[in-house]
Amino acid sequence: MINIVLFASGSGSNVENITKYFKNYKNVSVRAIFCNKPDAYVLTRAKNLGIKSVLFNRNDFYNSSKVLDELQKNGADFVILAGFLWLIPENILKAYDGKIINIHPALLPKYGGKGMFGMNVHKAVVENCETETGITIHYVNANYDEGRHIFQAKCPVLPTDTAEDVAHKIHELEGLYFPKIISETIGAEE
Numbered sequence: 001m002i003n004i005v006l007f008a009s010g011s012g013s014n015v016e017n018i019t020k021y022f023k024n025y026k027n028v029s030v031r032a033i034f035c036n037k038p039d040a041y042v043l044t045r046a047k048n049l050g051i052k053s054v055l056f057n058r059n060d061f062y063n064s065s066k067v068l069d070e071l072q073k074n075g076a077d078f079v080i081l082a083g084f085l086w087l088i089p090e091n092i093l094k095a096y097d098g099k100i101i102n103i104h105p106a107l108l109p110k111y112g113g114k115g116m117f118g119m120n121v122h123k124a125v126v127e128n129c130e131t132e133t134g135i136t137i138h139y140v141n142a143n144y145d146e147g148r149h150i151f152q153a154k155c156p157v158l159p160t161d162t163a164e165d166v167a168h169k170i171h172e173l174e175g176l177y178f179p180k181i182i183s184e185t186i187g188a189e190e
Contacts, residue, residue, distance in 0.1 A: 002186050003031045005076040007084035010118075012042025014082035014103065014174055019049050021179035028188045031074040036061065036086060061089060068092050078186050081140065082178070085117055088140055100140035100147075101185060103178050105170045107152055108136040112145030122163040122170065130157050133166060135173045137181045151181045 004022070006015045015033055022028045033046040034054045046053040052074075060066040068091050071079065079092070081102040088100060104112060104121075111121045111133075125133045134154035139147040153176075155169045182188075 002028050002077050002188060003075045004028065004078045004080055004182070004186065005032050005034060005071060005074055006030060006080050006082050007034045008040065008042040008082045009035065009037050009085050010040055010042060010083045012040070012045040012083070013171070014178055015042050016045050016049065017175050018080065018082060018179045018182065019051060021183070022188065025183075025188050025190055028183075028186070031076060032070075034067065034070070034084075036084070042083075058086075061086060065091060068095055071095070078182075079140075080182060087142075087144060090142065093140070093142060098139060101150065101182060102138055102140050102145075102147070103174060104136045104138065104145050105133075105167075105174070106136065107132070107134045107154065108138065108145050108149065112136075114144050116145070119163055119167060122166040125157060125166055126161060126163050129159075133157050133170065135170060135177065137178060137185075150185055151177065153177050 008015045019030045022030055032052040032054050035042055036056055043053050054070050056067050079096050079100040106121045111124050132154050134152055136149055137151045138149045141147040153173045
């Protein structure tokens, strides 16, 4: 069995999509959802999906082994960042080298780095009159959005598009590709 753990900080739409995608897989189990915000809607989604949630704070994450211990206790083979904004600490990077996957709402290396998430990215894309944008699924390393790329998908940005229009297009790409690429990357079997 391949055990995956999902990290999220927000509403959890990608978490729900990934969980439902793997529901009938023979060799994949979504073991837990790790969250750093006690008021995040992803915790409600976790409860509704019947998945254990693990809540942690900044001190737990950066100054102790609590989060790594919880990952190991849950038998995590892969860590999937599905809307999680903190830089991953060295102890987790070492324990899960090549096994932490993130999705970014732009075509990296453009519009990556600290502070470039969600609507910040989409606004920058529109303000810079880009003609295309997309998603990048990549491995995680010690720097924001600099890990080796696994997959990119593109979509057009029209001159009339608002940041909200771009966000909608990106959300569609995430839903279409993120679970599928995770599946291919971890060796899942239907």
